[in-house]
Amino acid sequence: MKTHLKLSILCSCICVGIVSQAANLSATISNQSDTYLEDAVVYLTATDGQTLEYTQKNEVVDQINKQFVQKVKIVTVGSKVSFPNKDDIHHHVYSFSEPKNFELPLYEGVPSELVEFPKKGVVSLGCNIHDWMKGYVVVVDTPYYAKSTKNGSLEISGITPGNYIINYWHPNLQGAPQQEPIQIKAGNNSLVKQLKTKTKIKARRAPRGRDRGY
Amino acid sequence: MQFKSFQSRLIVFFTLLLALVLSSTFVVVNQKNIRNAEDTILNDLAITANAFSELRKSRIESLYELVGSTTRDFAFLGAIGTRDNKTIIDAMNNNIIDRIFSLQTSLVILLNEKGDLIASTNEQIKKNYWPWLVTQAQSDEYGEADGIVQLNQVATQLVILPINARGIEAWIMVGFPIEEVLIAETKNITRQDVSVLAYDQEEFAIWSSSLDNSFLEDLKVHVQANTLSSKSQIIQLNNERFVSVNKVLEENPVANISILMQGSLDKALLPYERLNQALLLVFLVSLFSALLAVYWLSRSISKPLEHLSQSVKLIDKGDYSQRVSFVRQDEIGKLAESVNNMAQGLAEKEQVRNLLGKVVSDEIATELLSKKVELGGEEKIVSVLFSDVRNFTAMCEGAAPTEILTRLNRYFNKISLAIENHSGVVDKYIGDAIMALYGAPVSYSDCSDKAIASALEMIKALDELNIEFANEGISALEIGIGINSGEVVVGNMGSEQRMNYTVIGDNVNLASRLEGLTKHYGCAILLSEGTKKLSTLYTMREVDKVKVKGKQEAVTIYEPVCLVSELTENLAFELEQHAQALDLYRKKNWKQAKEKFSQLGTQHPDVKLYHYYKERCESLIDSPPSGSWQAVTKLNTK
Structure with a gap:
């Protein structure tokens, strides 16, 4: 990588x-x-x-030591993001944000599916188990x-x-x-x-x- | 205030004193009782206020925690995440109002990040009516705030807290009715009523209250009249007195909110009322018994005092036999004893005085008793009278000594009376002679006239006695009286142990000499020049100029004739003739003098003086004196 x-x-x-x-x-x-x-x-x-022309990519947002790494991730519209769990406990990643309302119910390791972000906007990430875990996927329609x-x-x-x-x-x-x-x-x-x-x-x-x- | 009796003074004084003490005690106790009751109520109300505050604090804390916990519930967040109004309201009803039933929340509102209304469990709430609460929460580090508002006519406690889920940034507001939750529970704990008072910058209003309507209506009247102070006060609710206390809860943009609490003063005073009644009874009993005690005490003083006073009054009137009969050991007993002693002392003194009056004259006795009896005297102008019985020896002849004494005493009684009648004082009896004073110890300016009047009365009295004696076959008495007036020394003379009140001096001696001359001139009374000078009432006949024994200077002597007012023309003529004859005699014209005296003697055979001078003139004519002749008779008789 x-x-x-x-x-x-x-x-x-x-x-x-x-x-x-x-x-x-x-x-x-x-x-x-x-x-x-x-x-x-x-x-x-x-x-x-x-x-503007831009390309979609597959991105990764890790969960290490009960924190999102990276905390802020910028992706282009239509990109897919993987949320691998590097901790030895389960995480429950979710968002109620309007551009992307999703949840990855309790899982360990790398979840089987990638999450696609089809709309631009800010998607706030959290863990249902760990309130303090905070992350953002900023979905943009530009290469710059x-x-x-x-x-x-x-x-x-x-x-x-x-x-x-x-x-x-x-x-x-x-x-x-x-x-x-x-x-x-x-x-x-x-x-x-x-x-x-x-x-x-x-x-x-x-x-x-x-x-x-x- | 004037009291006629000691008893009433004592009773009034003690009654007033006791009444004052008791009534002030009663007033003080009563005031303290009211104060205590007020303090107790204030204390209770402070506890109530504290209970209310603690309950409210605890409720609000619980809301923060339980609602805060609910807002992290994934299912609840999911329901909000649907952004479907009905779903959200349903979730708020289910998850907060129904599930956290112990908090008795009546309202849940969801607001967006800016504070705009998203959803409300109360359909009537169409917008956020309390944006200030959001503003307050935004400035709080935990995003929390609370406040009291009026909702559906009742006071409602609102609490706002943030929902901070990923993708949902909102505020949730929950509320509960204060009356049903806080006031009711406070009353359960403290048994005190609580009302919520709000002032919305225009007027006061009661938002909620646990008071019964009858009391609440009256309280509302007070609130509307704006008569409630910010501190404690006593107000009337439904004809009952209450202590009312106002405690500020919060000041928010809607209103200034406080709680009002009342405690019944009348109920709190009930036990004190019973105490007051008991106290009143005790006071009345003690007042009554004190009155009895004072009455008894005053009787025990006034009764003997009255008795004493009556006795003293009688003693004052001269009844020295009076004795106070009661026996007591106290001061009154001692006083009674002293009064008895005093009466006895007075009786003894009276005896002495009576005796003294017999030994000396009343005036001297009074003088002796009134002053300190001591040796020494003072100079005074007095008239001294000497009288002597000329033929005492003749009278004594053939009579027993007791008979002589009886006759003499009869004589003295008569003569003494004549002396005393004219303010004379018998100084002493010397054998058959009497010495009397006029002008001592009491001074009289007319002492001469008194003495002359006295002497004339003595002669008259003797005439009466002589008639009595003649009837009894007793030979008549003849007396001679000499009166001299002038300065003498008056006082007590003798030794320290035994003294006489008397007079001494040349003038006393002269009076005695004059008495001695009476027989020589055949006059009953002879006066000195000094006596004539002081006399204003009597007409005198000059008797002679004499040189008495022991005196160098010749003294002119006189005989009283009559009162000036009773002088007749004939008598005046006679005295004139006598004066002319005396003048001739002194000018050695003895022949003419003899003729005149002879003439006078013939006209007035009772005046022995004319006869005396006739004989003297004859003797001088027969054997004229050799050398100088000064018409002064030298007499060596006593």
Whole structure:
């Protein structure tokens, strides 16, 4: 799998070298309090209802140590995702999200079937047994997408220069995904974006000692 | 306040004192009782408020946990995940209202992430009426909030919490009626009624209450009249007094909400009422017995005092034989004993006084008794009278000594009376002589006139006695009286053990000398110049100028004739003639003097003085004196 990934990166580099008109977009994402956001998803979509060509792939979201790995997975519409269980206990992966309402009832190891994501949108993943397990499959209809690293930076390469709509999303984003028009020029494009995140509501696990003021 | 008797003063005083003490005790106890009852009620109501709060807190906690647990139920989430309204409402009814029946939830509402209504178990709720509760939850770290609202005319406790399933981000709101859940349970525990009072920034209203209608209606009147204070107060509900307490629960955008609790003061005071009655009885009994005790005590004092007072009154009137008869060991007994001793002492003193009055004159006795008896005296102007029986020896002849004493006492009785009649004081009896004082110990400015009047009365009294004596065949008495007036020393003389109240001085001696001269001149009474000077009432006849024994200066002596007011023309003429004759005599014109005296003697044979001068003139004519002659008679008789 790793060799395969390296090969594809190498191919992209070669392509950049061949197609002189190709462009890059590098972005740094932070929130309103200037904290770099990890797992922020940025993707470009076509303007005026046009469609961009993209390919479907089979993707994998692991469950390791009762966590989804990776926490945020970007897939193209129509791609299929496998949810292999690497823990020695059962998991019950599900989502009630509108783009994809599904469940993989208690299973061990690699489930026999792949889950197909036919609609674009954010699909929130959870485990019926482990409340805290949280994962996201962001389904996009574009080949130009990336998610930010720990320091909030990301890069989308091999973009055909032109006008696009740039989409931003983050698990803690306050409100709907943000969209803005953007012009991608040949060569390196860069931008800095601040997203408004919300404070997370804590899960109720044990009786609280907080004073409610009666 | 004036009391006529000690007894009534004592009774009124003690009754007032006791009544004051008892009534103030009663008032204080009563106030303390009311205060205690109020405190007890306040304490009970504080417990009730606490019970209510704890129950509410516990209910809300339970809701958070049980509803929170339900919202993680996969089947429940699946039902919501269908996004089908009927399915969701059905799931909320089944999984929350029916399954968590112990929480008695009456309402479940599902809201989307923004707080818009998705589904409600109550069909009447078409939208989210309480968006502020969502806002409050959004700012809570666990996404939870609660508040009291009015729903279907009753107070409802709402609780909101998040549904945080993958793909479903929503709020679930549940509610329960406070009256049926919290108030009823609080009443079960504390037996106290609780009402929920709300103020929606315009008016107060009771949202829910466990009070009976009869009380609730009155409470609503208080609420509408806005007469309830924020603290405790006493209000009237259905003609019963209640202590009412208001405790704030919460302030939310809909209203300020508190609970009102009442405890019956009248019921709490019932046991104290019985105590008050018992106390009143005790007070009355003690007041009555105290009155009896005071009556007895005052009788035991006033009765003997009355007795004593009567005895003392009699003693005051002079009945010294009075004795107080009761015997007691206390102060009154001692007082009675002292009164008895005093009466005895007074009786003894009276005896002494009576005796003294007999030995000395009344005036001297009074003087002696009124002052401290001590040696020494004072200078005073007095008239001193001396009288003596001239022919005492003749009177004694042929009579037994007791007979003589009897005659003398008869004489003294008469003479003494004449002295006392004119404020004279018999100083002493010297054999058959009497010495009397005028102007001592009591001073009189007219002491001379008193003495002269006295002397004239003495002569008159003697005449009467002599008639008595003549009838008895006793020879008549003749007396001579000498009166001198002037400064003498008056006081007690003698030794410390034995003393006399008397007078001494030259003037006393002169009076005695004058008495001695009476026989010589044939006058019954002779007065000194000093006496004449002080006298205003009497007309005098000058008798002579004499040099008495022991005196260098010549003294003019006189004889009283009559009161000035009774002077007749004839008498005045006679005195004038006498004065002229005396003048001739002193100018050595003895022949003419003799003629005049002879003439006067013929006209007034009873005046022996004229005869005396006639003879003296004859003697001087016969043998004229050699050398200087000063018309002063030298007399060496006593």
